[in-house]
Amino acid sequence: MLKYLGDSGMPQHMFTITAHKNPLVMERLLQVVRYRGFTLHSVSMFPSDVEQEVNVQLSVETDKSVENLKNQLLKIIDIKHITVEDRSRQKIIA
Amino acid sequence: MTGAELVLKVLEQHGVDRMFGYPGGAIMPLYDAIYDSPINHYLCRHEQGAAFSAVGYARASKKVGVCLATSGPGATNLITGLADAMSDSVPVVAITGQVSTKAMGSDAFQEVDIIGLSLAVTKHCVQITCVEELPAAIEEAFAIALSGRMGPVLIDIPKDIQLAATDLDYVRAATPANAGSEKISHAIEQAKELLANAQKPILYVGGGVGMANAVTEVRDFINATNIPSVSTLKGLGAVNPDNEHYLGMLGMHGTKAANIAVQQCDLLIAVGARFDDRVTGKIAEFAKHAKVIHFDIDQAEINKVRVADVAVLGNLAANISALATQVDIKPWQQHCQQMAKDFAWRYDHPGEKIFAPALLKTMSDLMPNSTVVTTDVGQHQMWSAQHIAIHQPENFLSSGGQGAMGFGLPAAIGAQMSRPDDTVIAVSGDGSFMMNVQELGTLKRYNIPVKIVLIDNSRLGMVRQWQQLFFQERYSETDLSDNPDFVMLARAFDIKAQVITSKSQVDDALKEMLAHDGPYLLQVKIDEMDNVWPLVPPETANEAMLESVKS
Ligand SMILES: Cc1ncc(C[n+]2csc(CCOP(=O)(O)OP(=O)(O)O)c2C)c(N)n1
Numbered sequence: 022m023l024k025y026l027g028d029s030g031m032p033q034h035m036f037t038i039t040a041h042k043n044p045l046v047m048e049r050l051l052q053v054v055r056y057r058g059f060t061l062h063s064v065s066m067f068p069s070d071v072e073q074e075v076n077v078q079l080s081v082e083t084d085k086s087v088e089n090l091k092n093q094l095l096k097i098i099d100i101k102h103i104t105v106e107d108r109s110r111q112k113i114i115a
Numbered sequence: 116m117t118g119a120e121l122v123l124k125v126l127e128q129h130g131v132d133r134m135f136g137y138p139g140g141a142i143m144p145l146y147d148a149i150y151d152s153p154i155n156h157y158l159c160r161h162e163q164g165a166a167f168s169a170v171g172y173a174r175a176s177k178k179v180g181v182c183l184a185t186s187g188p189g190a191t192n193l194i195t196g197l198a199d200a201m202s203d204s205v206p207v208v209a210i211t212g213q214v215s216t217k218a219m220g221s222d223a224f225q226e227v228d229i230i231g232l233s234l235a236v237t238k239h240c241v242q243i244t245c246v247e248e249l250p251a252a253i254e255e256a257f258a259i260a261l262s263g264r265m266g267p268v269l270i271d272i273p274k275d276i277q278l279a280a281t282d283l284d285y286v287r288a289a290t291p292a293n294a295g296s297e298k299i300s301h302a303i304e305q306a307k308e309l310l311a312n313a314q315k316p317i318l319y320v321g322g323g324v325g326m327a328n329a330v331t332e333v334r335d336f337i338n339a340t341n342i343p344s345v346s347t348l349k350g351l352g353a354v355n356p357d358n359e360h361y362l363g364m365l366g367m368h369g370t371k372a373a374n375i376a377v378q379q380c381d382l383l384i385a386v387g388a389r390f391d392d393r394v395t396g397k398i399a400e401f402a403k404h405a406k407v408i409h410f411d412i413d414q415a416e417i418n419k420v421r422v423a424d425v426a427v428l429g430n431l432a433a434n435i436s437a438l439a440t441q442v443d444i445k446p447w448q449q450h451c452q453q454m455a456k457d458f459a460w461r462y463d464h465p466g467e468k469i470f471a472p473a474l475l476k477t478m479s480d481l482m483p484n485s486t487v488v489t490t491d492v493g494q495h496q497m498w499s500a501q502h503i504a505i506h507q508p509e510n511f512l513s514s515g516g517q518g519a520m521g522f523g524l525p526a527a528i529g530a531q532m533s534r535p536d537d538t539v540i541a542v543s544g545d546g547s548f549m550m551n552v553q554e555l556g557t558l559k560r561y562n563i564p565v566k567i568v569l570i571d572n573s574r575l576g577m578v579r580q581w582q583q584l585f586f587q588e589r590y591s592e593t594d595l596s597d598n599p600d601f602v603m604l605a606r607a608f609d610i611k612a613q614v615i616t617s618k619s620q621v622d623d624a625l626k627e628m629l630a631h632d633g634p635y636l637l638q639v640k641i642d643e644m645d646n647v648w649p650l651v652p653p654e655t656a657n658e659a660m661l662e663s664v665k666s
């Protein structure tokens with residue numbers, strides 16, 4: 022389902038996000054990604070097994086610091102947890 | 116009880132005794148409940164005024180400021196105030212009415228997606244979907260507004276929920292005391308080592324110091340180390356202005372001594388500051404030779420603009436106390452002190468016209484140290500920051516991050532409501548003043564004794580100065596020589612007013628203003644070509660400042 026193209030030559034980073042189930046959270050998340058100057062590559066939201074939680078997978082291609090983006094995203098009150106993975110080293114063409 | 120009554124009950128139990136707002140259709144049930152509530156509501160004359168008053172109230176008192184507006188245009192009018200609170204980390208709770216749940220999403224009369232609009236300018240926002248959610252949502256709003264890096268929270272309440280009957284009662288749970296002091300972390304040990312090895316350290320003090328209630332600890336640290344210090348616009352008042360190693364404000368309109376010292380330092384200790392572009396000038400050139408220690412409460416500020424050699428997150432008061440260590444920096448201290456002496460402000464000024472820096476310095480000498488000064492935005496704002504001695508951060512309120520014109524008067528109103536016994540002075544400009552001039556109506560209505568010092572250059576002075584310096588003197592749309600008669604305008608609101616035009620009038624006029632019981636407007640005519648110096652041109656290294664006595 023996810024395509025790790027990475028053709029821009031910039032590293033691709035996958036954010037796996039656990040968030041409180043609130044319809045606003047996706048809106049805010051995408052807003053922060055854009056405002057902080059990152060280009061969205063893919064995004065999906067999934068229901069979680071845990072009640073009142075959703076999981077979001079989101080990837081960006083960038084040579085900027087993803088640690089900075091992660092810290093900005095963590096300020097969204099409804100976001101509980103984020104892990105970031107560098108996908109450029111394990112490029113898969115779907 | 117109705118939802119509206121429940122809202123007020125919860126607010127009351129959170130210690131809210133004053134709030135600022137403006138009624139309208141979708142928030143009428145709440146206003147109906149306000150009619151019987153012990154909370155004092157102040158009717159502002161524009162929702163932007165209400166938001167800025169809530170900001171002024173919060174910043175001067177360190178409590179949460181509350182503002183209210185109806186749906187649609189009432190809510191959109193709050194946005195600028197919320198953006199200001201977001202940029203300057205001010206705890207504000209905004210409550211908006213919304214059209215009834217059934218009408219939502221139908222482009223109903225005065226319906227606007229205020230949640231969508233406020234996402235980017237609030238720390239958090241929430242729309243209530245049933246009356247039972249109200250107590251927890253308000254409680255959470257206060258907790259979020261006050262926690263960590265503070266900020267504004269918006270609660271949008273549909274009209275039917277304000278009207279809904281509920282048997283929910285509300286008693287605020289006792290909050291557990293914050294126990295346990297934080298351990299001195301590895302980071303502080305590293306920071307200590309950097310400090311011990313530094314020859315030329317500087318303390319760079321930001322607005323976070325006041326907000327973290329760390330003024331005493333930062334001053335203790337300064338006294339223990341005698342480290343030279345500089346301040347941002349929002350940090351003013353954190354360092355004792357009489358400290359012999361204090362160099363004043365840094366940045367675009369900072370003092371020459373502060374800017375040069377920062378450019379020369381080998382260790383920059385940032386406390387509650389965020390390397391704003393108005394502070395750093397060209398970032399690649401900023402404090403180029405310095406290692407950086409960054410103390411902050413917000414993880415996202417670390418490495419955002421300048422990479423820190425050591426970052427210390429968390430409770431500033433505890434962390435800065437733990438940093439104190441023996442330093443041996445005599446030559447550096449002497450060098451900084453010499454610069455402060457050599458580049459001290461000069462108040463001699465030829466001619467009979469009033470020199471705004473000298474007037475503000477005189478005002479500073481005459482006013483009590485506990486005075487709250489608010490400013491608008493422009494040249495008068497920078498002159499205020501440069502020439503008024505501020506003794507506590509909560510005594511200087513200026514729109515820092517946003518630089519929002521129209522802030523001064525309503526913020527002063529909020530500050531005066533929170534500190535009725537202190538003198539409150541709004542230093543405004545003839546351009547900015549007109550942006551929320553309607554709040555003179557609020558002054559009159561409640562006889563709020565705010566003093567307004569209107570620095571009148573008949574210009575959008577700061578923009579005019581830039582046009583002169585960077586746009587070949589093409590003065591596009593900055594001439595305000597057709598201003599209204601401000602004295603007559605104030606008198607129309609029953610506010611005592613006077614205009615002065617010459618140096619010889621300054622002393623008496625300021626004394627009369629400060630001695631006056633009620634609100635007062637002092638219009639100060641100055642030369643339209645007066646400029647703010649020094650000035651670091653945008654995208655330029657801070658040592659390359661422009662200076663001139665007169666344009
Ligand atoms: C809401 C808003 N609009 C525009 C600006 C841009 N701006 C910055 S300073 C300034 C001039 C302010 O004029 P005045 O209040 O008379 O102050 P002065 O510089 O003359 O002292 C303007 C237009 C702003 N900061 N805020």
Ligand SMILES: [Mg+2]
Nearest residue numbers: 544545574576
């Ligand atoms: Mg002006």
